[in-house]
Amino acid sequence: MEEPKCEWTERIAVDYVKGILQPKPTCDTWDQIWDFQARPDDLLICTYPKAGTTWTQEIVDLILNDGDVDRTQRAPTHVRFPFIEWIIPSIGSVCWGSWHDHVKGWWEARDQHRILYLFYEDLKTILAPSLIEFDTPILDKIVHHSSFDVMKQNPMANYTVVPAEVMDHSVSPFMRKGTVGDWRNHFTVAQNERFDEDYQRKMAGTSLTFQF
Numbered sequence: 323m324e325e326p327k328c329e330w331t332e333r334i335a336v337d338y339v340k341g342i343l344q345p346k347p348t349c350d351t352w353d354q355i356w357d358f359q360a361r362p363d364d365l366l367i368c369t370y371p372k373a374g375t376t377w378t379q380e381i382v383d384l385i386l387n388d389g390d391v392d393r394t395q396r397a398p399t400h401v402r403f404p405f406i407e408w409i410i411p412s413i414g415s416v417c418w419g420s421w422h423d424h425v426k427g428w429w430e431a432r433d434q435h436r437i438l439y440l441f442y443e444d445l446k447t448i449l450a451p452s453l454i455e456f457d458t459p460i461l462d463k464i465v466h467h468s469s470f471d472v473m474k475q476n477p478m479a480n481y482t483v484v485p486a487e488v489m490d491h492s493v494s495p496f497m498r499k500g501t502v503g504d505w506r507n508h509f510t511v512a513q514n515e516r517f518d519e520d521y522q523r524k525m526a527g528t529s530l531t532f533q534f
C-alpha cells in the first residue's frame with residue numbers, strides 16, 4: 323500500500339497521560355480536563371474519532387435549532403461544538419487510546435448514566451431517505467440537512483473552512499464516502515483475517531455487537 327502523502331511533517335508532540343497516548347497539550351492540561359464539571363443540561367458527544375462525530379454534532383445542532391439552517395450555519399462545526407481535548411497528533415501516532423476500550427467503556431456505563439448509545443450503522447439505516455416518512459416539517463428539515471450529500475456541500479459542516487495545513491481536502495475530502503462496509507474496498511483478505519482475530523480477542527466478554 324502506498325504511504326499517504328503529507329507535506330506538513332512537523333506536527334504536534336504526543337505523550338502519555340493515564341497510560342493513554344495523547345497530544346502533549348492534552349497531557350499538559352489534563353487536570354483541567356479531568357476536573358470539567360458538566361451542568362445538568364450540558365450535552366456531551368463522546369465519539370471515537372472518525373466514528374460519526376461531525377454527523378452527530380450536526381444532528382444535535384439541528385434538533386436544538388428546530389431544523390433552522392440559518393441558525394446552524396452560524397459557524398463551523400469545531401466552533402459550534404468545542405472539543406474538550408483536541409489537537410491533531412503527529413503522523414503515525416495513534417492517540418486517544420483503544421477504540422475497543424472506548425466503545426466497551428461507554429457501553430458498560432450506559433445504564434448508570436443518561437447515555438444515548440448510538441451506532442453509525444443504525445443511523446444510516448434509520449435515516450435512509452427511502453425508508454423514512456417524516457411526521458413534521460421540522461423533522462423533515464433535520465433529516466435533510468444532516469444527510470451526507472447536503473452536509474458535504476455545507477462549508478459549516480464539511481471542514482473546508484479549516485486551513486489546508488490542518489486538513490488537506492485534496493488528499494481526501496473530510497466528507498469522504500459516508501457508507502457502511504467500505505472497509506471491503508480497502509482490506510485485503512489477510513488484513514481482514516488479522517482484524518477479525520484481534521477484534522474477537524479484544525471484544526470477548528461484552529454484549530456489545532457491531533454490524534459492520
Ligand SMILES: Nc1ncnc2c1ncn2[C@@H]1O[C@H](COP(=O)(O)O)[C@@H](OP(=O)(O)O)[C@H]1O
Nearest residue numbers: 372373374375376377468469470497498499500
Ligand atoms: N451526514 C453524514 N452521513 C453519513 N456519514 C457521515 C455524515 N457526515 C459525516 N460522515 C462520515 O463520518 C466520518 C467522519 O467521522 P468523524 O466526524 O467522527 O471524524 C466520515 O466517514 P468516511 O470517511 O467513511 O466517509 C464521514 O464521511
Ligand SMILES: CCc1ccc(OS(=O)(=O)O)cc1
Nearest residue numbers: 370371372373375376484489
Ligand atoms: C479540523 C481537523 C479535524 C480532525 C478530525 C476530525 O474528526 S473528529 O471529529 O475528531 O472525529 C474533525 C476535524
